[in-house]
Amino acid sequence: MSEGGQAVCEACDLTANPAWRRRFIFLAFLPLGYIAVSALYLLARWDQIPDRIPVHYGMFSNHVNAWADKGFGGVYALLIVGLVLTAALLIPVFFFILNHPFKPVDPRDDSPVDRARAKLQAVMFMLGAMHWVALVMCHASVAAALSPHVMLKASDRFLGMLVTAALPALFFVPLYYWLRPGQPSYADAGARERDRAQDFMKHWKLGVFYWNPADPSTIVPRRFGTGYTFNFASRLAWVYLGFIFFPLLCVLTILVAFSCR
Numbered sequence: 001m002s003e004g005g006q007a008v009c010e011a012c013d014l015t016a017n018p019a020w021r022r023r024f025i026f027l028a029f030l031p032l033g034y035i036a037v038s039a040l041y042l043l044a045r046w047d048q049i050p051d052r053i054p055v056h057y058g059m060f061s062n063h064v065n066a067w068a069d070k071g072f073g074g075v076y077a078l079l080i081v082g083l084v085l086t087a088a089l090l091i092p093v094f095f096f097i098l099n100h101p102f103k104p105v106d107p108r109d110d111s112p113v114d115r116a117r118a119k120l121q122a123v124m125f126m127l128g129a130m131h132w133v134a135l136v137m138c139h140a141s142v143a144a145a146l147s148p149h150v151m152l153k154a155s156d157r158f159l160g161m162l163v164t165a166a167l168p169a170l171f172f173v174p175l176y177y178w179l180r181p182g183q184p185s186y187a188d189a190g191a192r193e194r195d196r197a198q199d200f201m202k203h204w205k206l207g208v209f210y211w212n213p214a215d216p217s218t219i220v221p222r223r224f225g226t227g228y229t230f231n232f233a234s235r236l237a238w239v240y241l242g243f244i245f246f247p248l249l250c251v252l253t254i255l256v257a258f259s260c261r
Helices: 003-012 018-044 072-099 112-146 148-152 154-179 184-201 235-260
Strands: 052-057 064-069 219-221 228-230
Touching (some): 018 072, 018 112, 052 112, 072 112, 228 235
Antiparallel strands (some): 219 228
């Protein structure tokens, strides 16, 4: 990618901005704080928890299907599930998205603005999912242990889930629309980058081999799919190819020689 295109990417990609990156990481670990506060709250009110705790309800009925005795497993089971889901699954996926580099699939119909918007959308979705999972588990754990009558009615259970789903949406949806790159300057820069991409496509021979003597890059993104390829107009690219294929050529030569004997 040209220096101008890289500058546009850096300007549009708020996930690469150090200040906003720290905020996103803080928001990613905040659900663990919900779980910790809920666990401490249950511990502080341990004496008020009944000896038997409802742990499973009918989907659309108002009766309890399973009970658990008062204990660590019965009280903290849902919090442990929320902790595992958040820490072992959602947070790693979030960091994968946050650190995933920009790479156009096809420069002809792609722009840094579009990629920045899609990446920010994925980051916001993951943050909302993490907060919703943690809030649902916290609400269910505290309500089942301290206010089982609230969880007994199916309508109240579904209302609680809707409220917890609305809380992240009320925060992350406006934040996304406020942050997303869409200003005219970014759009103009994206149009200029698309013009550069049109020129970029002229250097693809047979659609798969990149040959551009004016491009100092030795390795460039592939035109289709994932991965990278060589700029075959670069001498260094042929040196790399020699290092890759020379050992293979030697092995084939030895095999042919022994076969002739």
